[in-house]
Amino acid sequence: MSQHNEVMRAGLLTLLPVFVMAMPPSAHASEFLGSQPAPASIAADIPLVASEPARAGTDISQRGPLNLLSSGTVDLATGTVTVPLHLGRMKSGESVWYVLLDSDDKGQADALGVNYAPKLTFANVGKSVRSARLDGSHTLVFDAGKVDFRPERKVIPGSAPNFFPPKLAEPGSIGDADYSPLVKIENAGGHIYNAPVLAFDVAASTLNVFCKGNPDYRVVHDRVVSICPEAGKVTLQLATGYSAGRPVLYTSTEANNPVPAALEASTYAPALADIKVGPQTNVFSPLERIYAFVNGHTGVDNPLRQGLNSALSDGRAPLNVMGSIPTVSHRYSPLWDINPAVWTPKALTAGARSRQTDEHAILGLVKSGYLSGSDGKTFGSAGLIVNCPVVYRIQ
Numbered sequence: 005m006s007q008h009n010e011v012m013r014a015g016l017l018t019l020l021p022v023f024v025m026a027m028p029p030s031a032h033a034s035e036f037l038g039s040q041p042a043p044a045s046i047a048a049d050i051p052l053v054a055s056e057p058a059r060a061g062t063d064i065s066q067r068g069p070l071n072l073l074s075s076g077t078v079d080l081a082t083g084t085v086t087v088p089l090h091l092g093r094m095k096s097g098e099s100v101w102y103v104l105l106d107s108d109d110k111g112q113a114d115a116l117g118v119n120y121a122p123k124l125t126f127a128n129v130g131k132s133v134r135s136a137r138l139d140g141s142h143t144l145v146f147d148a149g150k151v152d153f154r155p156e157r158k159v160i161p162g163s164a165p166n167f168f169p170p171k172l173a174e175p176g177s178i179g180d181a182d183y184s185p186l187v188k189i190e191n192a193g194g195h196i197y198n199a200p201v202l203a204f205d206v207a208a209s210t211l212n213v214f215c216k217g218n219p220d221y222r223v224v225h226d227r228v229v230s231i232c233p234e235a236g237k238v239t240l241q242l243a244t245g246y247s248a249g250r251p252v253l254y255t256s257t258e259a260n261n262p263v264p265a266a267l268e269a270s271t272y273a274p275a276l277a278d279i280k281v282g283p284q285t286n287v288f289s290p291l292e293r294i295y296a297f298v299n300g301h302t303g304v305d306n307p308l309r310q311g312l313n314s315a316l317s318d319g320r321a322p323l324n325v326m327g328s329i330p331t332v333s334h335r336y337s338p339l340w341d342i343n344p345a346v347w348t349p350k351a352l353t354a355g356a357r358s359r360q361t362d363e364h365a366i367l368g369l370v371k372s373g374y375l376s377g378s379d380g381k382t383f384g385s386a387g388l389i390v391n392c393p394v395v396y397r398i399q
Contacts, residue, residue: 075117130278
């Protein structure tokens with residue numbers, strides 16, 4: 005067995021990746037005046053979208069709908085976000101097509117229309133942050149870190165009724181030992197940016213063929229819906245999740261293990277493994293927690309459906325629950341530490357299994373003995389990290 009397959013087997017046994025067969029999402033705030041049925045892309049998971057007038061004294065910045073990534077345009081009808089596409093290059097000369105989604109500097113985040121993620125400052129350990137410099141033409145030149153988009157993404161669900169873990173999970177893009185989406189620009193303030201690579205060592209003329217969609221995933225990231233250098237834009241697929249009881253939309257770009265990378269349609273970035281998981285109470289942790297349910301309700305028409313078993317069976321989002329998100333807390337980070345959640349026999353006997361949408365409620369269920377980690381283990385981190393920038397708050 006190859007070392008690569010051994011890594012995946014280990015991931016299947018210990019993991020509980022947050023995968024997402026991406027869901028489309030997005031729309032303009034004006035479309036949400038009053039109450040109306042949700043767009044088809046999210047209706048199965050969020051029956052009603054509402055935006056009633058705020059009560060007196062309410063901070064309206066804390067209410068949705070709100071596009072958190074102001075540089076992007078979200079389309080709820082298709083479940084996508086369109087953001088600026090940037091061209092850089094390697095020191096060795098290869099072209100690097102990338103996007104900017106987060107920054108640890110507030111001024112730069114506001115100026116660029118990306119998420120402010122101050123915790124990224126603490127991610128600069130080992131190879132988890134790579135270096136770049138701006139050249140005389142203000143082009144970003146990366147020191148190291150290449151991505152191979154030629155592999156074919158393969159995900160084969162397990163046998164019913166336990167579709168999770170999958171029988172096979174192979175990512176469609178793989179970074180080398182030096183690749184990380186996190187970049188420190190050495191001669192421009194030393195700030196850290198979340199800059200996932202979406203295509204590598206490919207000419208603009210090749211990518212312009214995909215301006216209207218139908219991209220070749222041997223050339224681009226599996227989340228790309230369309231990519232258009234001549235327009236300077238790329239459209240990415242989104243997924244639905246929850247934070248603080250409210251639905252949010254996010255995209256997935258990398259993971260530190262090939263299994264969650266495959267399930268999330270993301271790039272396997274081994275350098276992210278240099279970031280050690282641990283208690284999120286650590287003041288210097290660059291991570292936030294994300295909760296992936298394993299054995300939640302299944303059935304695409306079931307309003308309680310949630311989790312990995314469900315998502316592998318019906319192809320919809322697993323409806324993961326996130327911790328802090330932009331504009332709500334400075335604890336937000338696009339780097340999520342996966343905490344698998346398994347409904348215990350006690351919960352199933354009591355009929356307590358239901359869709360969860362709030363981190364604090366989940367932790368309460370853990371204390372009550374209704375949720376555990378995988379295979380009866382103590383609830384907590386699975387040692388897996390996914391790069392999932394939050395894009396839009398629906399409510």
